[in-house]
Amino acid sequence: MNISGGEALIRSLELEGVEVIFGLPGGAILPVYDPIIDSPIRHVLVRHEQGAGHMAEGFAHATGRPGVAMVTSGPGATNIVTPLADAYMDSVPMVCITGQVPTPSIGTDAFQECDTVGITRGVTKHNELVTRAEDIPLAIRQAFHIATTGRPGPVLVDIPKDIVDPMNPNSDMSWYWPSDADVSSSLPGYKPTMKGHPRKIKDAAELIARAERPVLYAGGGILKARAAEALLELAEMTGIPVVTTLMARGAFPDDHELCLGMPGMHGNYTAVTAMQRSDLLIALGSRFDDRVTGKLDGFAPEAKIIHVDIDPAELGKVRRPDVPIVGDCRLVIEELTRAVAALDPERRVDLTPWRQTLSGWQERYPLVYEQSDDGNLLKPQYVLEQLRDRSPSDTIVASGVGQHQMWTSQYWRFNHPYTWVNSGGLGTMGFSVPAAIGAKVGCPDRTVWAIDGDGCFQMTAQELVTAATERIPVKIAILNNAYLGMVRQWQEMFYEERYSEVYLSPDLPDYVKWSEAMGCIALRVESPDEVGPAIDKANEIDDRPVVLEFRTDSGEKVFPMVPSGKTNDEIVVDPVQGEGGR
Amino acid sequence: MSPQSAAGRDVPAPRHHVLSVLVENRSGVLARVASLFARRGYNIYSLAVAPTDDERFSRITVVVDVESAPLEQVVKQLNKLVNVIKISELDPRDSVERELMLVTVKAPVHVRSELIELVGVFRGRILDVGHDELAVSLDEHPARLDDLEELLRPYGIIDLQRTGRVALPKLERTPSTGLRAAG
Structure with a gap:
């Protein structure tokens, strides 16, 4: 049967199981938007293409299914x-369709x-770049x-207008749907290794x-x-404590006794120092990011490394592993659990001594902040505790980037992947705003x-x-401290309080009026006793x-902190806890 | 220096590595490979690309300057490209290498026969003869090209073009004990 490339594109997306496209039409992609009217696929019309990309990412983060964005050329x-680069850095599955001018x-x-x-x-x-209409179904499957x-x-498919426009003979194609075998034979250079050696x-x-101070x-x-359960089993079987990186929050329950929380530049003392003193780091789908290792020369100096990753290029990229394992994390962890269980328990x-050392650190260096008095600006940490305690335990939390992101990661209790x-x-x-919208579309209940x-x-x-x-009822908490807070923190700590271009004003824009103008219900929260009721509402x-909109204290800094260029030692x-030494 | 002495320089400078990269023969693949080197700041010393006997694939022979970066990461990152099928590093001691050079050199009558003799010693060919110039070609080991280039220089090189090296692994000299994959 002959159809147009545009119809073939939409049909291909349907057959791939796509439920929603985040996008914004324009000249070159126009012919593809016509068959969308007749398709069961939902289209969410964004206000800026960056929003479409982050929504697709948020959808993928929350559901595990690929997010789809569609935008025009140029x-x-x-x-x-930016969203593509973001998805690439964080390994987010995403397919982006772009229109292109006619061939x-x-x-x-x-x-x-x-x-x-x-x-x-x-x-x-x-x-x-797809140049023939008949190549569209295979390009989409690939x-x-x-x-x-x-x-x-993220994978991008660039589609010139003439091959999707039914008015143009170049768009005429005879429909087919490639089989799995067609897809794999069309990609002779692409065969991810799944099973560990x-x-x-x-x-x-x-x-x-043999390890005395191991850390997962x-x-x-x-x-x-999808290896959270496998990780729980490995941790419980071996009794080895777990740190969860910024990208892995929720991969292991924060309330579990073996959970040490987030390591890294703003990680908690115990997670950071456990890695630092460890004699065996079992890296599972993590990549020794500079925010985790601090100054590399001084990172975990006594640790042997087991590094499991599906991407062979990660093994040895930053820290040379003693045992490199290429493979899918879930399959490898399951094998590893069996292999450890098979060893003589003697x-x-x-x-026990290692876990006791760790709980000693946890008692001595918990996360701390001082509650503000009535009439003073809110402490962001307090707002986060209230948000956490007053929302369902399986709440999906999205964040932007900066101080609020670190506080959210620190103070939220992530107990679900x-x-x-x-x-x-x-x-x-x-x-955060577009990512939260994408997550809500994927998980409407x-x-x-x-944040x-x-x-x-x-x-x-x-x-x-x-x-x-689109009636997507997301909730936004703005921690409004009137500053680019993280930059301000660095200028305070490392540039002798010389604040350069970080002040934003607390009331310009008026966040409540602005939000109301965009069709939201909006509230300003200024004192601690208003925080709980506003969240409940x-x-x-x-x-x-x-x-x-929470009016928060701009003087509040994120601690602990490993200063840039320093080792994790x-x-x-927080200054109230004195020196952070051993 | 006699051409034979080139045997002693049969090995390229150690900071160069020769990679043989089998890729899908389609548009954009060379750009992907090249930009991967570029973004990591690795300099490509020479590059030769052509389809293999199977037209679906091309072989890129790339000589890369990896003094500043470990080759392992280059190879692993190249392997991540979807259109890259196989990468082998060719150790110059275990591979056969060839490169083609075309040179136009000044050849007034009084040195012309001397030049023709020199090219003959290298088993090069005279491709074209002008009033006082010669066009010469030599396909040989890259080190031999270096030698001829050096010897022609005093005569006055007008134009010179080299293709970049191509290479294949050396063949087994003894019967192999294992099975060899067919095709």
């Missing part, structure tokens, strides 16, 4: 470069033309296959049995591999809070119009977006 495509016009500086595949080459797992298998990531797994089990260093790969070192949506690797300000800063909010707030129009509203705890 500026549509360049506006989505005869490519290279002529046509209206709204840009070299989309050239521009996005470095920020996608793969991208492809895109979903590549985005969701191996180390997930049995001998390496045996070596790893031996190291685990869980990264975002645990979530990507040979396994008793970890896929409840934390954030921009870790790229650190994209403005991520769950409460979704975006945002005032700086971040101003970058992508217009997507609340999308949320109000927000949690009750389920028919439109809600924005709570030089962690600075």
Whole structure:
């Protein structure tokens, strides 16, 4: 049967199981928007293409299914470069369809033309310019296959207008749907390794049995591999404590006795120091990011390393592993659990002294802040505790980037996987509002809070119009301290309080009026006793977006902190806890 | 220096590595490979690309300057490209290498026969003869090209173009004990 390339594209997306597209039409992608009217796929019309990209990411973070964004050529495509880079850094499965000028016009500086595949080459797992209508179904199948298998990531498919426009003979094609075999034979260079090497797994089990101070260093790969249960089993069977990186919050329950929480630059003292003193780090889908290791020369100096990752390029990229294992985290962890269980229990070192040391640190260096008096600005940590305690335990939390992100990661109790949506690797300000919208579209029955800063909010707030129009009832908490807070913190600590271009004003814009103008219910919260009731009220509203603006103390800094360029031994705890030494 | 002495320089400088990269033969693949080197700041010393006997694939022979970065990461990052099928590092001691050079050199009558003799010693060819110039070609080991280039320089090189090296692994000299994959 002959159909147009545009119809073939939409039909291909349907057959890939796509339920929702986040997008914004324009000239070059126009013919694809016509068949959308007749398709069961929901389309969410965004107000800026960056919003479409982050929504697709938020959808993918929360559901594990690939997010789909569709935008036009030229500026549509360049506006989505940031979300692509974000998804690439955080290994988020995402498929982005961009319109392109008609094939005869490519290279002529046509209206709204840009070299989309050239521009996005470095920020996608793969991208492809499709030049013939009959190639569309295979290109779409390949895109979903590549985005969701191996180390997930964003894939972009660039589609010239003439091959999707039914008025143009170039769009005429005879419909077919490629089989799995067609897809794999069309990608001869793409075969992710899933199963770990049995001998390496045996070596790893031996190291685990002999370690006196082991730490399971869980990264975002645990979530990507759906390996949270497997990790819990390994931790409980071995009694080894677990740190969860910023990308892995929720991969292991915070309330579990073996959970040490987040390591890294703003990690808690125990998680940071446990890694630092460890004699065996078992890295599972984590990548020794500079925010985790601090100064690399001084990182975990006595630790042997077992490194499990599905991406062979991660092994040895930063820290040379003693036992490298390429494979899918879930499969490898299951094998590892069996291999350790098969060892003679007599040979396994008793970890009680290590766990006692750790709980000693936990008692001595908990997260602390001082509650503010009535009439003074709110403490952001207090707001987060209240949000946490007054919202359902399976609430999905999205955040922007900066101080509020670190406080959210520190103070929330993540006890379920896929409840934390954030921009870790790229650190994209403005991520939270659109990402929360995408998460809510993917999980309509769950409460979704975006915890945002005032700086971040101003970058992508217009997507609340999308949320109000489309009836996507997300909740936004703005921690308004009138500053670009994290930059302010660095200027205070490392630039002798010389504040340069970080002041934003607490009431310009008026966040309540602005939010109301975008169709949200909005409340300003200024004193501690108003915090709880405002959150309760927000949690009750389920028919439109809600924005709570909390006026917070700009003097509050994120602690602990490992200053940039220092080793993790030089962690600075809250001043009330004194020196952070051993 | 006699051409034979080139045997002693058969090995390229150690900071260079020769990678043979089998890729899908389609548009954009070379750009992906090249930009991967570029973004990590690795300099490509020479590059040769052409389809293999199977037209679906091309072989890129790339000589890369990896003094500043470990080769392992280059290879692993290249392997992540979806269109890259196989990468082998060719140790110059275990591979056969060839490169083609075209040179136009000044050849006034009084030195012309001397030049023709020199090219003959290298088993090069005279491709074209002008009033007082010669066009010469040599396909040989890259080190031999270096030698001829050096010897021609005093005569006055007008134009010179080299292709970059291509290479294949050396073949087994003894019967192999294991099975060899067919095709």
